[in-house]
Amino acid sequence: xxxxxxxxxxxxxxxxxxxxxxxxxxxxxxxxxxxxxxxxxxxxxxxxxxxxxxxxxxxxxxxxxxxxxxxxxxxxxxxxxxxxxxxxxxxxxxxxxxxxxxxxxxxxxxxxxxxxxxxxxxxxxxxxxxxxxxxxxxxxxxxxxxxxxxxxxxxxxxxxxxxxxxxxxxxxxxxxxxxxxxxxxxxxxxxxxxxxxxxxxxxxxxxxxxxxxxxxxxxxxxxxxxxxxxxxxxxxxxxxxxxxxxxxxxx
Amino acid sequence: xxxxxxxxxxxxxxxxxxxxxxxxxxxxxxxxxxxxxxxxxxxxxxxxxxxxxxxxxxxxxxxxxxxxxxxxxxxxxxxxxxxxxxxxxxxxxxxxxxxxxxxxxxxxxxxxxxxxxxxxxxxxxxxxxxxxxxxxxxxxxxxxxxxxxxxxxxxxxxxxxxxxxxxxxxxxxxxxxxxxxxxxxxxxxxxxxxxxxxxxxxxxxxxxxxxxxxxxxxxxxxxxxxxxxxxxxxxxxxxxxxxxxxxxxxxxxxxxxxxxxxxxxxxxxxxxxxxxxxxxxxxxxxxxxxxxxxxxxxxxxxxxxxxxxxxxxxxxxxxxxxxxxxxxxx
Numbered sequence: 091x092x093x094x095x096x097x098x099x100x101x102x103x104x105x106x107x108x109x110x111x112x113x114x115x116x117x118x119x120x121x122x123x124x125x126x127x128x129x130x131x132x133x134x135x136x137x138x139x140x141x142x143x144x145x146x147x148x149x150x151x152x153x154x155x156x157x158x159x160x161x162x163x164x165x166x167x168x169x170x171x172x173x174x175x176x177x178x179x180x181x182x183x184x185x186x187x188x189x190x191x192x193x194x195x196x197x198x199x200x201x202x203x204x205x206x207x208x209x210x211x212x213x214x215x216x217x218x219x220x221x222x223x224x225x226x227x228x229x230x231x232x233x234x235x236x237x238x239x240x241x242x243x244x245x246x247x248x249x250x251x252x253x254x255x256x257x258x259x260x261x262x263x264x265x266x267x268x269x270x271x272x273x274x275x276x277x278x279x280x281x282x283x284x285x286x287x288x289x290x291x292x293x294x295x296x297x298x299x300x301x302x303x304x305x306x307x308x309x310x311x312x313x314x315x316x317x318x319x320x321x322x323x324x325x326x327x328x329x330x331x332x333x334x335x336x337x338x339x340x341x
Numbered sequence: 342x343x344x345x346x347x348x349x350x351x352x353x354x355x356x357x358x359x360x361x362x363x364x365x366x367x368x369x370x371x372x373x374x375x376x377x378x379x380x381x382x383x384x385x386x387x388x389x390x391x392x393x394x395x396x397x398x399x400x401x402x403x404x405x406x407x408x409x410x411x412x413x414x415x416x417x418x419x420x421x422x423x424x425x426x427x428x429x430x431x432x433x434x435x436x437x438x439x440x441x442x443x444x445x446x447x448x449x450x451x452x453x454x455x456x457x458x459x460x461x462x463x464x465x466x467x468x469x470x471x472x473x474x475x476x477x478x479x480x481x482x483x484x485x486x487x488x489x490x491x492x493x494x495x496x497x498x499x500x501x502x503x504x505x506x507x508x509x510x511x512x513x514x515x516x517x518x519x520x521x522x523x524x525x526x527x528x529x530x531x532x533x534x535x536x537x538x539x540x541x542x543x544x545x546x547x548x549x550x551x552x553x554x555x556x557x558x559x560x561x562x563x564x565x566x567x568x569x570x571x572x573x574x575x576x577x578x579x580x581x582x583x584x585x586x587x588x589x590x591x592x593x594x595x596x597x598x599x600x601x602x603x604x605x606x607x608x609x610x611x612x613x614x615x616x617x618x619x620x621x622x623x624x625x626x627x628x629x630x631x632x633x634x635x636x637x638x639x640x641x642x643x644x645x646x647x648x649x650x651x652x653x654x655x656x657x658x659x660x661x662x663x664x665x666x667x668x669x670x671x
Contacts, residue, residue, distance in 0.1 A: 143481040145669040162665075163485035172481060175670075178474030180392050191388055197483030237478070 093157075094118035095245055095276040096125075096142065101151035103137055103300075111137040113300040115151070119276040119293070121244070124267060126291030126308075127280040128324060133297040135280040139174050139249050142278070143167065155245060168197025171243035173251045177234030181223035185214050185233050188222055192237045200241040211266065212236035227254045235263055239270060246270055249280040264290045288312075288320045296327050303327045385484055385492035393496050398465075402458050406504050409454065410446050410512040414519045417445070422520070425528065429627050432528040440525040440557045442516030444633075446508065447561065451568045451626055452604060453597075455505060459572045460596025462500040463579035464589055466493040467664065471587035471671035486665045494580055501572060509565050513558070525557040526550070527633040550635045560637075564629035567642060573649040574622040575600055577656035584664040587671045622652055 096119040103112040112134040119125045127135050140146040141153055144162040152159065158166040179188040189208055193200040209218060212233045217225065225233070235251060248267065252260040268290050271277050281287055287294060294311055296304040304311060304327045311323055393399055414435075417426070422435040428448045433441045467490070470476040479489060528549040552560065579596030586592055603621040606614055618624055625645035631638035 140477070140669070143477070145477050145480055147666070147668060162480060163483060163488070165483055167481055168483040170481070172478070174477065176474055178476075178478055180473055180475060182396055183392065187391070191391065192478070194388055195385070195479060195482045195484065 092120045092122070094120050095156050096278065097152075097154045098138075098142075099152045101138065101141065101153060102149045103134070103141060103146065104149045110300050112141070112148075115295075115297070115300075115302055117295050117302070117305060119245075119278060121274045121276050122271050123293055124271045124277040124279055124291045126287030126294045127278055127297065128282070128284060128287055128294065128320075129297035130328060131282075132299075134300040135297060136175060136249055138297075139172070139247050139278065139280060142247055143170065143172055143174070165197070169243055170245040170247060171196075171238035171240065172247040172249075173231075173234045173238040174247060174249040177230045177237075179222045179230070179233065182221055184220060185212060185218045185222055185225065185229075188233065189237060189240070193240060196237075196240060196243075198241045198243065204241045208236040208240045211239060228256065228259055231255055231263075232259065235266065239266065242270075242273065242275075244275055246275050246277040248277065250282065251279070252281070252283070252286060260286075284319075284321045284324055294320065296324055298328050385488055386495050389492045389496040390499070393500065398461070399500060402461060402500075402504065403507055406454075406458065406507045407511045409450070409508065410442060410515040413446055413449070414442055414515050417442075418519070427530050428630075430530055430630050431633060432530045434526065436520050438523045438525040438554075438557070439517035439520040440513070440552075440554065440561065441520060443509065443512035443561050444525070444527075446512040447564060447568060448627075448630070450508060451571070452623075453600070455508070455568075455572060456575045456600035457597055458504045459501045459575045460579045460593045460600070462497040462504075463494075463576045464583050464592030464594075464596050466490075466497045466580050466583045466592075468583040468587055468589040468592045471669075472589055474671060476587075476671050477669050480669050486667075487661065490580075490584070490661060490664050497580070498576065501576060505565065505569055505572075509562075513561075522554055524554060525552045527552065529634055550633065552633070560632050564632060567629045567646070568626060570646050570649045571622055571626050573653035574656070577653040577660065581656045581660040581663070584660050584667060620648075622649060624648075 096117070098115055098117045101112050101115040102110070104110045115134070115138060117125065127138065129135055137146060141148050142155065142160060144160045144164060144167060154160060155164075155166040156169055158164055160166065179185075180191070183191070186209070189205070189212070193205060193208075212218065212229075212235075214225075214229055214233065217229060222230070222233070231251070231254065235248075238246060238248065238251075246267070251267070252263045255263060264286060267277055267279060271292075279287065279291060288308070291308055293307050294304065295302050304323065308320070312318065312320060417435045425432040425434045426445065428445055431444075433444055435441045435445065467476065470479060470493075480486065526549050575596050578599050579592055582595035583589070583592035586595075600623065603623040605611060606621045607618045607624050609615045609618065625641050625648070628638075628641050628645060631640075
């Protein structure tokens with residue numbers, strides 16, 4: 091088995107107001123794996139993703155990417171693509187210029203072929219030359235995904251990457267994620283829609299109030315007879331956790 | 342995937358081909374193929390310049406700056422440009438010389454207009470990026486937070502300097518065009534004894550000094566630089582606010598607010614706080630006018646500049662300290 095490219099050990103994030111967003115999270119992702127990060131709103135998924143990118147400093151624990159401890163401006167971040175909390179581009183610049191700026195700041199080599207692939211993936215047609223602020227929700231997310239995949243990053247962090255997309259576009263996004271994993275990328279895919287997680291993920295971590303209530307490979311979590319699905323497992327886990335007991339441990 | 346297939350057909354067929362050139366070809370709005378500039382590492386300052394230079398806000402501020410002197414000249418012409426105007430400690434007759442307009446504009450913009458422009462550019466440095474939701478993507482790359490802040494401050498400073506330069510150039514050009522190239526007479530707006538008077542007016546006299554055009558331009562340039570040092574404090578304070586808060590309007594307001602509060606304290610608008618006046622950043626900004634008396638007076642000017650450097654250093658250090666440790670959510 092490959093060495094994990096993402097390693098999270100006993101991760102804790104406590105805000106200044108005392109709220110604990112992440113509490114003792116452990117997870118690892120190897121090349122080719124797609125880890126689904128699921129949980130209700132406020133369960134700590136986005137904070138975890140931002141800690142992985144060095145945007146938020148953890149209170150305790152360790153996070154390493156590609157064998158390097160995560161720190162703001164670290165070299166490993168250049169090998170990571172992300173789409174977290176929405177696309178976030180410069181509104182008065184065109185999609186094309188925004189992609190150019192992303193290519194110049196992402197920290198990895200982006201060849202002209204890579205760039206053309208990104209333009210193709212964004213699928214903006216003539217709108218690629220129009221200001222970003224004129225784009226629809228779906229166009230913005232496609233551009234965001236194109237930026238995340240620019241230059242074939244070794245690690246991909248996607249948070250609600252298919253939110254608000256129509257079924258065709260949503261499927262295209264999921265196909266791209268699987269394709270990236272098949273090419274050897276390590277992917278963390280946070281989503282509310284559990285059918286998405288079930289479709290594309292090899293492993294799952296379900297979080298509740300900052301704690302992981304379920305973690306493991308999808309095969310180990312779901313019974314082989316198909317008698318239940320991830321949604322039911324998730325509901326049972328979250329309800330169990332709310333009742334104070336629940337699964338509470340790694341499966 | 343239909344959209345993607347359509348888009349793919351618009352590419353110029355380089356996909357999958359050997360990467361022999363850094364140029365990218367793509368179809369433009371009219372469906373014609375264009376070749377884009379090579380992708381390269383521009384450096385953060387270049388990237389930031391590209392972001393800021395094409396913003397409507399930048400054009401509006403710079404255009405307003407260029408238009409302001411002609412507007413003031415028009416207002417003076419309407420209200421009577423041959424009449425002496427009291428400009429702080431001096432009396433200036435606009436029509437007497439083209440350089441009088443620069444003097445009047447410098448005096449009238451140092452209190453609000455220039456601090457407003459500086460607060461606007463500096464306050465948006467980090468908070469603007471945060472409001473677009475793109476700060477997290479910028480900070481998630483391989484550039485350090487220090488590099489990011491330096492590049493943003495550099496571009497904001499370039500825009501601030503451009504504002505002051507445009508204002509000065511516009512004042513000079515408009516003034517010379519409207520009022521001619523005669524030497525600049527500056528009169529101290531106070532009465533003096535007959536014995537020291539240059540000209541006599543009843544029992545009192547006003548001291549007038551006339552400066553040749555080159556001398557006046559040199560003194561006005563020095564005055565502009567001197568007044569500009571106040572912007573060090575406004576700029577760094579707005580940058581500090583920009584890294585603390587993610588909302589540009591708050592950061593801009595903080596920069597303007599500092600200037601307004603400082604002016605109020607300086608003019609004793611708040612009773613009981615007059616002892617604090619000399620420590621306010623704006624205290625002493627008008628001292629440049631005393632370079633226009635004969636002999637020129639420079640007292641207090643070095644202290645004013647040192648004060649700006651100290652305040653600027655404190656605010657700058659605080660901005661870096663905060664930004665390097667800040668958790669980025671936006």
